[in-house]
């Protein structure tokens with residue numbers, strides 16, 4: 001008999017990624033299939049694109065639609081309900097109110113000639129599901145995942161392998177909790193955040209989204225730095241910081257050290273509520289293709305050292321803060337894993 005598989009699709013506004021796992025949870029391949037999402041082609045166009053990408057993935061791996069026991073789809077929030085998109089700055093306006101769950105289930109059934117159970121959920125949460133499976137290995141520790149990138153993705157994966165989603169699917173939107181400004185010695189007006197909150201969201205202090213503001217602040221401490229007089233736009237300067245930090249530019253190093261401290265305090269803060277056994281740090285700052293081991297180790301060390309004094313004794317002895325390992329694969333694999341777990345719970 002042919003082996004059963006679970007398909008995972010991870011669809012952002014520009015790119016859709018497809019992965020699959022076997023029934024034991026292992027990835028069919030680490031070769032991710034990536035295709036354009038084609039948001040401009042409308043709802044039908046996007047769903048047709050997902051089906052075509054799955055078809056292509058199956059063919060490339062010698063698999064067949066008959067083998068698919070379940071599917072998972074990771075999409076970015078916000079949502080109006082489970083599987084229903086809300087207005088999002090990255091998608092066409094007409095996608096607001098789109099019941100993706102229903103639409104995709106219909107398309108999968110039409111293609112496969114039978115019903116395929118589908119799970120739809122938050123992309124960051126699903127990424128956490130996949131990273132948690134790797135990080136915990138044979139133990140069932142709970143996992144807090146933090147992914148500083150353009151924004152701050154956060155997820156909490158319980159001992160059952162599934163994410164904490166919350167009653168309005170906004171669970172672990174922890175990037176928009178306030179940074180501990182008084183411990184950081186910040187007396188200036190809190191940085192503003194795209195979400196509109198004025199309390200100094202952690203996301204603004206730890207990700208690319210707040211980097212131009214942070215740079216403008218920190219530049220005051222480095223009056224002799226070339227950026228102080230350069231006419232380069234502030235966003236461009238901000239984007240160059242990660243490379244500069246890896247070439248020991250003191251301003252850039254100071255900024256990422258500061259971001260790591262904010263992250264450390266955020267870890268301690270969340271540990272007071274969630275008490276995770278493992279904290280996984282992912283995102284662009286842990287990206288092996290653009291950062292050096294020295295850069296990653298320094299960030300993790302500072303986050304670790306900053307968090308520990310605020311933890312309980314037992315947490316301090318046992319908590320592990322480690323880098324993510326799946327990179328771009330995590331969200332598609334996580335979507336497939338959620339489909340697998342849902343099948344196991346139903347059966």
Ligand SMILES: [Zn+2]
Nearest residue numbers: 176193195201
């Ligand atoms: Zn915010």
